[in-house]
Amino acid sequence: MRLLLATLYTFILAAAIGLGSTWFALTHDAGFGALRIGSWTARPRAGTGGIDPYARAGLARSGVLPVALGDGVAFVARRDDQGRLFDGRCDTIVSGTTPAARYFTLTLYDPDGRLVANSLNRQGFTSEELVRNQDGSFEITIAPRARPGNWLPTGGVERYILVLRFYDTSVGVATRAEREAPMPAIKSMGACS
Amino acid sequence: MTRWLLWTLAGLLLGGIVHLSTILVLPRTATQDAYARLEPLTPVNTMTPIPGPTPAKAVLPFMDPAFAVAVCRYDLANGPMKLTAPVSQAYTSVTFYNRRGIAYYGINDRAAGRRTIELDLMTTPQHDAMPEEADVTAADRLIIESPTTTGLIVVRALSPEPALMPMAQAALAGARCRSAQ
Numbered sequence: 001m002r003l004l005l006a007t008l009y010t011f012i013l014a015a016a017i018g019l020g021s022t023w024f025a026l027t028h029d030a031g032f033g034a035l036r037i038g039s040w041t042a043r044p045r046a047g048t049g050g051i052d053p054y055a056r057a058g059l060a061r062s063g064v065l066p067v068a069l070g071d072g073v074a075f076v077a078r079r080d081d082q083g084r085l086f087d088g089r090c091d092t093i094v095s096g097t098t099p100a101a102r103y104f105t106l107t108l109y110d111p112d113g114r115l116v117a118n119s120l121n122r123q124g125f126t127s128e129e130l131v132r133n134q135d136g137s138f139e140i141t142i143a144p145r146a147r148p149g150n151w152l153p154t155g156g157v158e159r160y161i162l163v164l165r166f167y168d169t170s171v172g173v174a175t176r177a178e179r180e181a182p183m184p185a186i187k188s189m190g191a192c193s
Numbered sequence: 194m195t196r197w198l199l200w201t202l203a204g205l206l207l208g209g210i211v212h213l214s215t216i217l218v219l220p221r222t223a224t225q226d227a228y229a230r231l232e233p234l235t236p237v238n239t240m241t242p243i244p245g246p247t248p249a250k251a252v253l254p255f256m257d258p259a260f261a262v263a264v265c266r267y268d269l270a271n272g273p274m275k276l277t278a279p280v281s282q283a284y285t286s287v288t289f290y291n292r293r294g295i296a297y298y299g300i301n302d303r304a305a306g307r308r309t310i311e312l313d314l315m316t317t318p319q320h321d322a323m324p325e326e327a328d329v330t331a332a333d334r335l336i337i338e339s340p341t342t343t344g345l346i347v348v349r350a351l352s353p354e355p356a357l358m359p360m361a362q363a364a365l366a367g368a369r370c371r372s373a374q
Contacts, residue, residue, distance in 0.1 A: 006200045013204030018211020025216065049297040049340070057216045059294045060223035063230050064255045065347060068299025071286040102303070103284050103351055105259045113254025115246055123248075126259045128283075128353035165257060167284055167351070168301050 022057075029076075031055045035175055037183040040075040040164065044173045047073065064113065072101070072167035078111075080186045086161065088116075088144060088154030090192040094162070095139040096184035101169035103127050106140065108152055108160050116160060118153035125150060138184075143191075162186075220293050227253055227294040228266070228345060235266040238274065240348070240368045245358070259353075261361035265346040265370035269339060273315035273373040276346055280308055281364030284351040287312065291341040298337050305335075312337055313373060314346070346370055 024030075031054040033045040046055040047069040059066065067074045079085050080092060098104055107124035110116055115123045130138045130150055141147040144156045154160060164183075171181045223229070230253055235241045242263045246256040256262070267274050278287055280302040287310055288299040302310065313336045315323075320338055348368045350361040 006196070010200050010204040010207065013201065014207030014211055017205060017208025018215065021208070021212045022215040022219075025212075026219075047296050047299065049295060051295055053216050056293065056295065057219040060220035060226045062255075063225050063227045063253055063294070065227045065253060065288070065290060065294055065345070066296050068286075068288040068296035070299030070304065071288055071296075071301055071349075103353070105257055107257060107259075109255060114251060115248045115258060117248035123258050126351070126353050163255065163257075167286070168303060 025054055026058055026061055029058065031058070033173075035171075035181075037075070037178050037181055039077045039079055039081050039186050040183045041077070042073050042075040042171075044069055044073050044171070044175070047071070048173070062113065067165060069172055072165055072169055073171050075164045075166075075183065077162045077164070077186060080188045082188065084188055085159060086142075087188075087192065088157040088160050091141060091143040091147070091189040093139060093141055093187050093189060094184050095137065095187070097137050097182050098127075098164070098184060099166060099169060099171045099175075099181040101127075101166035101171070103167045104169075105165050105167075106152070107163045107165070108142065108154065109163060110157060111159050111161055116155040116157050118155035120151075120153050122153060125152065227290065228292055228343075231264055231266060231345065235264050237266055237268050238370060238372065240265045240346075240370045242362065242365060257349075260349040260351055261358060261365050263348045263365045263368050265348075265368075266343070267314065267339075267346060267370065268343050269314065269316050269319065270342055271372065273313055273319050274346075274370055275373045276310070276312045276314060276368075276370045278310045278348045278368040279364055280305075280310065281350040281361050283353045283357070283361070285310065285364065286349050288347045288349070289314070289337055289339065290345040290347065291339065292343050293341075294345075297340055300335075311335070314339055315373075316342060 032052045035042045047066045104127045132138045140150040142152045144154050175181050240263050286301040317338050350364050352358040352361040
């Protein structure tokens with residue numbers, strides 16, 4: 001009886017730990033080889049045949065087709081530079097410069113990867129559309145209400161994530177530091193509606 | 194007390210094994226991966242334009258709305274395939290995904306270096322079975338080896354601003370994938 005109870009306890013513990021950690025890994029975007037620059041995270045290796053098992057399982061679960069390394073690289077941000085999750089009811093400014101690339105696109109999604117509806121029907125910018133400063137840097141205001149300049153509407157959603165994709169770029173598996181890939185800063189402005 | 198500690202340790206170890214095996218097995222059991230989502234929309238071995246993502250509807254999550262996309266769901270069981278894709282004005286790329294959605298090869302218009310991107314796709318046994326002379330005369334042809342018999346070829350054309358989307362879609366309309374025979 002004692003043995004049966006102990007075996008049952010071991011199995012239940014194993015199932016809880018094993019399945020729990022798998023669920024946690026898949027919902028928290030776990031994996032190896034992440035390139036973190038500021039608030040941005042990319043996994044260049046996930047766009048190759050050398051993808052790690054966690055990213056592989058993540059793809060199977062989500063149905064995403066990753067950007068291949070020969071095509072470009074995708075950076076994801078969920079939080080601003082102070083570590084706060086993005087809030088679509090507040091103003092957030094993405095500003096600075098980007099690594100060298102032929103084109104880049106910045107897109108706003110909800111946490112499940114769907115586009116967000118808004119009155120302007122604008123879900124992102126390409127590098128060609130941006131109004132830039134004299135030195136080539138740019139400033140994008142992500143806000144629920146209209147703003148001058150490069151305004152990316154949030155549609156007032158509570159949570160969103162940003163994906164910055166670089167096409168035909170030298171950023172890749174070998175990139176290590178900010179010096180090689182200067183990424184734009186993300187600042188919350190505190191103004192919420 | 195020590196006995197329970199041992200049982201707990203066994204549970205932790207077994208839990209680790211459960212974790213690793215579920216991570217490894219999951220891709221085989223997935224019913225909603227990219228290939229499965231595209232299957233009802235795309236006839237096999239035919240280049241098919243995929244509707245762009247909108248807030249209401251998207252074929253796949255995290256699609257880049259600035260791109261026009263066409264997909265060829267391939268099956269190499271009956272022999273190699275040939276892909277031709279005209280280059281659009283802005284930026285065009287071709288990505289090869291295996292059955293599990295893993296991008297095993299990607300190339301863009303500049304790397305392809307021509308007005309049309311031309312690629313041959315075959316499995317490793319089919320490549321090995323090719324006569325040697327054919328390989329030599331095909332030196333200017335790019336041969337891609339697919340790790341799986343089935344998979345996806347995705348051609349993407351950038352529309353630098355929303356008004357140029359019809360142009361990107363028109364460029365993709367010229368993309369073809371067909372049997373090499």
